[in-house]
Amino acid sequence: MSGARFSPLQRLLHWAMAVCILAMLFIGVGMVSTISARTLPLVSIHKPLGIAILVLALLRLGLRLRRGAPPLPADLPEPMRLAAHLSHIVLYALMIAMPLLGWAMLSAEGYPIQLSPGLRLPPILPQDTGLYALLRQAHGLLGYAFFAVILAHLGAALFHGLVRRDGVFGAMAPVPDRALN
């Protein structure tokens, strides 16, 4: 079943963002793990890249809602089908929530949201320490949850590609159509 695939633009976005999101998660946990001078360049990548992910994720959500997705294989058991749908919803939600939380928590701290030397974002919340504490915790915890969901997602993708060989892997694989035929 070398059936329907995601459009080339959807695949391009998926893989470009997969790289960016993984980079963000590693940068995030790396930059809070040390007091070394490496932290500052990491922080200054983390903020603009996070906002870029927000923009791309919204674009991608729009594309997904208009273009849809190729159907899952008919013989896929119901629990796996459900897990696939739920995990994709969670992935979309986290791609959008994480950068918004980052932006919101810095706003609630009253900390300038500097994306680059000349570019600052306006705050999206008033300064509020209690709110900051909640948002900061959420940004950290959901960051770890995001990584766990991605691991599960990667495991599932490899399971489709290597074990079930049912065309789900091919639908998103970063290779041109002819390579699959």
Place this chain on the structure above:
Amino acid sequence: MPPSPAQRFPLGSLIVIAAVLGGSAAAFAYTAGWLSPERLSRERVLAGLSPPGGPAPGRRRNHVRGICFTGSFEANGAGAALSRARVLAAGSYPVIGRFNLSGADLAEPDAKARVRGLSLRIAAPDGSEWRTAMITAPVFPVATPEAFYALLQASASREPGAMAGFAAAHPEIAAFGAWARSAPWTGSYAEERYNGLNAFIFTDASGGEHVVRWSMRPEAQPVPVPPEQLAGRAPDFLDEEVKARLAAGPLRWTMEVMVAEPGDPVADPSKAWPEGRRRIDVGTLTVQAIQAEPDGPCRDINYDPTVLPEGMRVSADPFPAARSSAYALSYERRAAEAAQYPRTAAGGRP
């Protein structure tokens, strides 16, 4: 790809999947420092700062005692020769500041803090900010953030000779020690000179770069007071003194920027730069009103020294990055504990 019903148990594929997932998780754990307890994390630094009874909940993990003020910074425009930052163009900019004392023990009386601090947040109309936290010492005790952690450990150690051993391994501490022993004490925050100590890079309008440090020179004449005499005053005499002094009129400091020359120790705040370096007075800080910390505007500010306007940035000095990282965790913790530091507590002292 035809669907291939699993004819044999796909052991090889499952091993590949397990290896990919396990490898990814291990790389993540390594990056987060979970596999490297020897990494100098900010958690360890805060633990090193903590007094024996634990930190005061809801408050700063260092320089815990302090009082807020509001005022303004009048830039005279001379700083524009060094940096194109908006806050150095001639004009008046609002300030939220904090007078403070080094140390993390809330119960220590004011007379025991050898090092006093001044923190400023200067806001420009374009939304940029300049945050800085300065101290009265003319040099920092140690040359690197790692050495600062070692110093915290040595001074908390009960082992005889821990401090002597530290001083032998870190001879740079002698300059700070000489200041601590010989510099006169004063009875007022207003009579102190405060030094930024860390070096930053200023970029001027034509792109020229200058490595600088800055200090605040008091308008008030320092009056030396022997420390034994200070010990007899009220535990919070500095707060009371500055309030009383302000009632008689605003307090002022001149901000002085010193420019390094090639070869100066820009990455090492334990070393003063040679005499005769160019010094430019860039403006005047005026303190107009004092507020107790629990309800004051400085309470929820993180005086992170890497919050800088365009035209200023960090240099080869490793301290601002280390401070930014440690201050962020201190802020995160005190924010989470805010309920234990009620806003209405008059005075904010136990």
